Amino acid sequence: MTRFLLPSPIKELLRARNQVKSHYQEILLQQNSQAELRFTLDGNLIGDIGEAIAVELFGIKLVHRKAAEGIDGYAPDGKTTVQIKATGTGRGPVFRNTKIRADHLLFFDLDFDRMEGTVIYNGPEHYALSLLPSDFSGQRMITRKQIVTANECVLSKERLPRRPHPTTQRTTEA
Structure with missing residues (x-):
């Protein structure tokens, strides 16, 4: 797994989120409350951030939103279709x-x-999908442990190469 720094605009968004979290946590403490509000960013915002990071780190060319369900873009070769997923949880x-x-x-x-972010999985989608039932309705999650294990099965030649970029320069292998 590769870690990377989040770009400046996203850091600013997260600083604002962290200030809101601290502000209300202080109010809860003043009221002797044991509750903790997480202010987790969810849904479309996290998905959009994930897609933007894929463009920046891997040179993915995004498709029009309604173009093809299940495909978010194309690798720099213009042929390889890519699905992009992200979590903040x-x-x-x-x-x-x-x-x-x-x-x-x-x-x-x-x-x-x-x-910062971590590339948890970079490989053929079929390895991850093999962990799901062949037929299901709604949504299904693959556990973090399962996706990490699937990533360990990906050969280096099967991974998309990272593009060097100044805003996400610092990376470490985890």
């Missing part, structure tokens, strides 16, 4: 049972407190 990726499947999957874990 530390859990695994969630999939829908779509008719079209991508050739490749990128899955990012975004750590809001550290203001």
